[in-house]
Amino acid sequence: MAKQATAEKRPRRERGSINPDDIIKGAFELAEQVGIDNLSMPLLGKHLGVGVTSIYWYFRKKDDLLNAMTDRALKQYVFATPYVEAKDWRETLRNHAWTMRKTFLGNPILCDLILIRSALSPRAAQLGVLEVEKAIAGLVEAGLSPEDAFDTYSAMSVHVRGSVVLQRLYEKNLAAEGSPSLEDSMVIDPESAPLLAQVSATGHHIIAADDTNFEYSLNCILDHAARKIEAGKKGKGRARD
Template sequence: MAKQATAEKRQRRERGSINPDDIIKGAFELAEQVGIDNLSMPLLGKHLGVGVTSIYWYFRKKDDLLNAMTDRALRQYVFATPYVEADDWRETLHNHAWTMRKTFLGNPILCDLILIRSALSPRAAQLGVLEVEKSIASLVEAGLSPEDAFDTYSAISVHVRGSVVLQRLYEKNAAAEDGGVALEDNLVVDPENTPLLAQVSSAGHHIIAADDSNFEYTLNCILDHAERQIAKGGKKAPAKKTTKA
């Protein structure tokens, strides 16, 4: 069942005792209870024990508050993500992708703010651009052309974000009050009519699912292609194969 938009009532604060950091911190606490969709200024005021006008003094509308939350979430996420290193590009890029996936899947609020809402403030967007530049520079140093380095990192980024968003939407649909059912749960595999699908399904594979197995397979396809591009350019790529994180 979807969480109802309720919040614990706290003892009311004195006038002027709240600041932007307190509001953002309280918004994250409340979002953990009710979700980003149900987060509202009046509900946040009740959670913090202040009048809603105290919040509007710093954040004129909900989008302004969400932008501030996104800025903070993105800074925490970037610091927790390992860098791509040129001398071991395949292993570090592989770990980079898995860390991004696990970080977003393990933090639904982070996922909703950065991936689903996808409305970054100029400051957050600039921070993201700088991190992408670092990763592409490492891939160029490893032997890829700037174009191939960009395409490689972009493909992995889209792969990570797409798989996470699909999983998050599946979870939201499963928790909906109307009892919505995801497409993959409606698929019926009949051994008579679809013997190959039945065979792989019985071995634990999931159809149209963004699970770890599908994620790892596609990730390695991207990395294999990049390795071939490096070899074609005359620079020997590390022979070490990555394993599932």
């Protein structure tokens, strides 16, 4: 069942004793208890032991608070994510992808703030631009054109984010409704679908983006980039001849 939107009441603070950092920190604490969807200003005021007007003094609406939380979450995430190195681009890009996936799957609040919320504050968006720029620069140095480097990183990023969001939405729906997923409700008849029955029996998932599916698709992206780099090297060699 979904967590009920409640907050532990703290001793009342003195007027003027709260600041934006305290509010953001408290919002993360409360979100861990009730989730981003159920986070509200009144609940946060109760959690922090202040009147709700003290919060509105710094954050006029919930979206402003969520933007500030996203800023902080994205900054921590960017600093914790390895960049792509030209000398070992394939392995570092793979590690980059897996680190993104594990980080988001391991932190539902981070996932909800950065991936599911569509509105990012300008500062958060700028942090994302700087991250992508560094990764693309590494791929260009490895031998891809800027266009192919962008397409490669973009494909990897979309693959990571899509797989994580699907998993997170599955968890949210299951918690809210207690109903099985589409895949869980599918009945595979070995007589009419022998191939699906065979792969399902060995642990493969048809719809869910599990680690096996994720690795397969990631390898397809990396293999395509490797072919592009190799073709570029051959093209340069012919030009010198």
